[in-house]
Amino acid sequence: MRAARLLTIQMLLQTRGRMSASALARALEVSVRTLHRDIDELTAAGVPVYAERGRAGGFQLLPGWTTSLTGLTPSEAEAVFLGGLAGPAADLGLGAQVRSAELKLLSALPATWQGPSQRIRSRLHLDPVDWYREAAPPQHLQAVSQAVWHERQLAIRYASWKRTATRVVHPLGLVLKAGVWYLVAARDGQPRTYRVDAIETLDVLQQASTRPKGFDLAGYWGDAVRRFEAELHAGRAEVAATARGLAALRQLGAPVARALRDVAVADGEERARVRIPVEADAQASAQLLRLAPEVEVLGPPALRQAVLDRLQAAAALYGCKLQRTGRAPRRVRA
Numbered sequence: 001m002r003a004a005r006l007l008t009i010q011m012l013l014q015t016r017g018r019m020s021a022s023a024l025a026r027a028l029e030v031s032v033r034t035l036h037r038d039i040d041e042l043t044a045a046g047v048p049v050y051a052e053r054g055r056a057g058g059f060q061l062l063p064g065w066t067t068s069l070t071g072l073t074p075s076e077a078e079a080v081f082l083g084g085l086a087g088p089a090a091d092l093g094l095g096a097q098v099r100s101a102e103l104k105l106l107s108a109l110p111a112t113w114q115g116p117s118q119r120i121r122s123r124l125h126l127d128p129v130d131w132y133r134e135a136a137p138p139q140h141l142q143a144v145s146q147a148v149w150h151e152r153q154l155a156i157r158y159a160s161w162k163r164t165a166t167r168v169v170h171p172l173g174l175v176l177k178a179g180v181w182y183l184v185a186a187r188d189g190q191p192r193t194y195r196v197d198a199i200e201t202l203d204v205l206q207q208a209s210t211r212p213k214g215f216d217l218a219g220y221w222g223d224a225v226r227r228f229e230a231e232l233h234a235g236r237a238e239v240a241a242t243a244r245g246l247a248a249l250r251q252l253g254a255p256v257a258r259a260l261r262d263v264a265v266a267d268g269e270e271r272a273r274v275r276i277p278v279e280a281d282a283q284a285s286a287q288l289l290r291l292a293p294e295v296e297v298l299g300p301p302a303l304r305q306a307v308l309d310r311l312q313a314a315a316a317l318y319g320c321k322l323q324r325t326g327r328a329p330r331r332v333r334a
Contacts, residue, residue, distance in 0.1 A: 019059060020059075048062035091141055129178070155168050156202050180197070235278045235280065235281075237284060239288065240295070281302055
């Protein structure tokens with residue numbers, strides 16, 4: 001365990017350059033005190049690690065020194081082959097490079113490791129595209145990726161759900177979520193998210209892009225997803241649902257599934273009465289109406305009325321007229 005940690009310290013300093021003691025400790029998941037003991041052991045073994053004090057200080061290797069201890073374990077080799085997602089790599093125009101890199105890695109592995117490493121691909125396939133979505137990459141994806149790699153500003157004409165506008169952005173990274181590519185780019189110094197398939201026109205500019213200091217793509221994306229879900233499901237609805245209705249509600253998304261995690265129809269009851277997070281009335285009424293009759297909206301009144309309005313409009317479309325009974329929402333034991 002400690003030998004692996006000492007090797008990791010060398011490779012972190014070799015690939016990232018100077019790192020503070022706290023940053024190294026976080027990367028290794030150890031205390032700062034343990035990290036200092038590891039550094040002492042490395043220097044005693046002849047590894048040229050030196051420290052610079054001060055606010056911008058930290059540990060770093062002597063310039064030009066590299067470690068030759070870069071051998072992979074069998075499990076690490078398998079993980080590398082698992083990480084080479086052929087579909088996304090091809091979308092970015094890197095399919096041939098990924099295949100070439102895998103071939104080089106495979107040829108460098110001991111013969112006894114080659115079989116297990118290749119077996120990953122034959123027994124585990126990752127498909128990142130969601131159901132009912134097109135697998136074709138967006139028109140401008142490769143141009144966007146080149147701007148990301150080479151840190152060049154982009155002038156884009158972007159069609160959001162509000163309006164279409166032209167703007168200059170500083171690319172920071174690409175994210176693939178459920179088969180949809182997103183560009184994270186800074187505008188006015190703040191990171192923002194753009195769907196790549198909503199970019200209508202694009203020009204790669206010669207000006208270098210500016211990256212906010214300390215920007216972390218994975219951290220930004222996680223925060224953005226949580227913020228989006230919270231804003232999207234700002235409302236609350238009270239519904240009565242059968243056991244089948246509860247199962248269907250859980251398919252509406254993670255926030256609803258979390259709210260219903262421990263909910264079940266009580267013995268002797270036909271339905272459970274629950275509160276769930278929902279979108280605005282227009283969207284929520286469409287989502288919940290299609291789950292009828294297994295799910296009935298009890299409130300709030302505005303949402304229930306939006307469901308009734310949709311029912312009336314659908315009946316009129318098919319030449320029918322619904323008769324209002326004035327029946328109040330059913331009472332279901334909570």
